Amino acid sequence: MADEVNTLVQQAPQDIQAEQATLGSVLISTDPADTLAEINAIVEPDDFFQTRHRLIYRAMLTLDENLRPIDVLTLIEQLNIMNQLENAGGEAYLAELAVAVPIARNAPVYADIVKQKALRRRLIDLLANGTEESYTDMKSVEDLISELSSGLDAIETGANDADFERIGDVVTDAFDRIELNAKADGTVVGLASGYPALDNMTTGFGGGQVIIIAARPGLGKTAFALNILKNVAVENPTLPVAYFSLEMSAVDLVDRMLAAEGNVHSKHIRTGQLTDEEWTSLTVAMSSLGNTKIYMDASSNIRVSEIRSKLRRLVKREGKLGLVIIDYLQLIEGTGNESRQQQVSAISRAIKNMAMELDVPIIALSQLSRGVESRDDKRPRMSDLRESGSIEQDADIVAFLYRDDYYQRDNDNTESLQDPRHEEADVGDMEVILEKNRRGERGTAHVLFVKSYNKFSSVDYTHDDSNPFG
The missing domain is CATH 1.10.860.10 (DNAb Helicase; Chain A)
Incomplete structure (x- = not known):
């Protein structure tokens, strides 16, 4: 029996x-x-x-x-x-x-x-x-x-294979969304980055979107992503947001956010040599960030499947998820014996699927190839995306970061072996170039980068010749 x-x-x-x-x-x-x-x-x-x-x-x-x-x-x-x-x-x-x-x-x-x-x-x-x-x-x-x-x-x-959706049902859903957006202030109907010039072009980040932010090493893409994360979290303290860093520790990331939030020199935070005023600002910044729902993962070796599993557990625990940032795409481990370009293509598609499944905007940082260095005009192009594969096809928004001072050369001393970026001005203009934008216009947004604070700020631009960023 x-x-x-x-x-x-x-x-x-x-x-x-x-x-x-x-x-x-x-x-x-x-x-x-x-x-x-x-x-x-x-x-x-x-x-x-x-x-x-x-x-x-x-x-x-x-x-x-x-x-x-x-x-x-x-x-x-x-x-x-x-x-x-x-x-x-x-x-x-x-x-x-x-x-x-x-x-x-x-x-x-x-x-x-x-x-x-x-x-x-x-x-x-x-x-x-x-x-x-x-x-x-x-x-x-x-x-x-x-x-x-x-x-x-x-x-x-x-x-869960999807079948046809009748247009009558989709139209009804679209009307409900339009009606909801009509009640919002201004043109930003998604998640605001905290930079009006950028938000006016994107109308905010929406669920299911993949946003690629690409730049050359050292130009400020991690700092920019952390500022967006901080802005979203502070503005929406009950909204969970997640940051995956594959090359920096959680402590280093927090140091950068504290510097930006408190307007404290990042070197002073690293060394602990703060003025009385900076200690006060740091305490306020710690309180502000401590009341948010920022979740950080600093696993150096991670696959998309692991990221997805962690996010699903987070959604199950919190009930919702507002924003995900991955820093950066080329460091994610691939699977199989395919070429690196094929692996990055598969990773890119998996990130898009994950964004749609979780209904959350995902910002993925990306490196640019050295090809940009060989041109007179250093502003990045789509072809500069490193190991691009299908990144540009899968992304809803592709944004390139560019700073003139990053490529500034001392014309009076062209034979100097010293990197002029070591002596660059502390405050400079950053161009956020939207090369692709499925839901809005293409163009360039300008933000102000304060390097010592790892902080980005919005700037109102005019056509006055006296404006150094105009």
Whole structure:
């Protein structure tokens, strides 16, 4: 008796009657092609448990692709062409399928049962393989977790394939969104960055968007991203925001934010040599940031699947998520043996999928290639994105950072080996060049960069010649 129970417990999830009813519904339908199209939106051949049912379904799909009618006779012919008639159960079994259907119009219901059983089998296989590999030392724990996470993502994607949306429903949703936006002050209907010149062009960051901010090393992209994070968090203290840094510690990041929030010299924070006034400002900054919901992760080796898992746990704990920043894209670990460009392309697409799934804007920082250094005009272009792959295709916004003083050279001493950036002015103009903007205009926003504070501020520009940033 115990053996019989164990056998039942170990039996793979399946519903043979549902498989038969799914296939039989096509054979007795008044419009077999239409019924097959309904089923094909739900199941694929490998979803069927029995080999003969997979063969029959593939034969049906082949007939449909060749615009041939689907019935018992044409199925027999097609399976003969495939040399699979006997493996599919023979002519007698095909005839039986036609009478194995309770109600043909319930074909999508039968197909969904088949799909659910298939997903359960895949889940069992995935967890069994993970369990087996966990007993060996062939792979690291991090790799095992990443593979399991990716496998679970694939199963979940298969369980939630989107179908058509009727335009009437979409129009209603669009009207509700427009009505809500109409109640907002000004033109910023998404998450404001804290820089009006930029927000007026983007209308704010929206859920599902991927925003690429790219610049050459040392130009200030991390500082700019941290300022956006700080602005959002301080303005919305109950809104959780997350920052993933793959090259700096959480302490270093916090030091930078404290300097920016408190207008305290960053070197003084590092050395602890603060004036009385700076100590007061630092205390106020600590209180301001301490009341926010900023979450930081400084894992140096991380994959997109791990980022997604951590964010999903954060959403489950907090109930919502306002903004995610990843610093920076090229440091995320890839999987497989593909070229680095192919890996970055896969990473970029995974980040876009993650943004849409979590309905959160994701800012991903990116490096630029050295090609920009060889041009007279140092302003970046799309082609300068390092290991770009499909970054520009996946991104909703691509912004480049540019500072004249970063490339300033002393024309009177061209042979000097000293980097002139070491002596650059403490305050300078930063151009935020929107090269791509799906929801708004392209153009350039100007912000003021105070380097000693790691702080960016908005500046009102005029066309007065006396304005050094005009």
